[in-house]
Amino acid sequence: MKKAFLTKTMSAIIVATITTILPLGVSAEWKQNIDKTWSYTERNTIAKGWRYISGEWYYFNSDGNMKTGWTYDRGQWYYLDSSGAMEEGWVNIKGTWYYFDSTGAMKTGWIKENGYWYYLDYQDGMKTGTVELGSRTYYFDNSGRLRNYATVSEVTTSTTSGSNQQTTQTSNSTSSGATISVSGLPNLPKNYSVSVQAAAENKILELMNQKRTEAGLKALVMDNTLLQVARYKSNHMIQYNYFDHTTPQGNNWTSWLQAIGYKYTATGENIAYNTYDAVYLFTQWWNSTGHRANMMNPSYNRVGIGVLNGNGKYMGTQTFSN
DSSP states (O other), rough: OOHHHHHHHHHHHHSSEEEEEOOGGEEEEEOOTTOOEEEEEEEEEEOEEEEEEEEEEEEEESSSOOOOOEEEEEEEEEOOOOTSSSSOEEEEETTTEEOOOOOOOBEEEEEEEEEEEEEEEEEEEOOEEEETTTTTTEEEEETTOOOEEEOOOOOEOOOOOOOOOOOOOOOOOOTTTTOOTTSOOOOOOOSOOOOEEHHHHHHHHHHHOOOOOTTTTTOEEHHHHHHHHHHHHHHHHHHHHHOSSSTTTTTOOHHHHHHTTTSOEEEEEEEEEESOOOOOOHHHHHHHHHHHHHTTTOOEEEEEEEEETTTEEEEEEEEEEO
């Protein structure tokens, strides 16, 4: 970023015509025009396009007038300060931070500087706070540095026929080193130690039912079978180190429900993970249109919510049925 002293110096000097001696005795001259714009002549020719003058790059339009502010040239955006000098590096423009590479071109997308990742776009510049990019949710601190990320899946639904199962409520405890198993489904490997986040599961149910009640929908009840299947799915993704509705073995939650004899007429699944907060999984789902539709689906009246911590992340699964 250019030092304020340099900018102020240029502003002070540029109030009059400036003559610079070029090599071989060829003169160059700054000239202020009637409309208060500035032009630059060298070898008696008005400068146009990019010119490197006294260690700074300037841009002159087709009329020879020096540009300031945002300038678009050859598919790239540049920013010229009030003195006309091209900016490089981090620049705060009207309260928004942008980054310009060594050529002066504005950078967008991911950039890494001093070991930290940042994300910038054309409209908003440097991102801060929670940002959804594709299927992932990222968190950037106030300085724009990436702190952690989360992922939300695409929504998948399925239907079949039959009746419902019984329901129970879970406790508010957190169990460490838990073994997650479901009768009728294969035992999972223990590649990673996991802990059940029961308090987060109940809080997510509370937050979801609050939204449903506000919308005039019936609250969902926690179904014990769906709860065990949801926990099993979260653990399955942790132990096999993947993130998808379909397992590496080619199964999904509907095939598991069929294997254990669970009957339903409609079912759906939401999955998500993050690296920082178990309850925030609800916000990830709520901020995604498709996942919110699953949580607010009036056809569903039962749910299982399985939240586990393992392999450095909070893995969450919601399994819905009627």
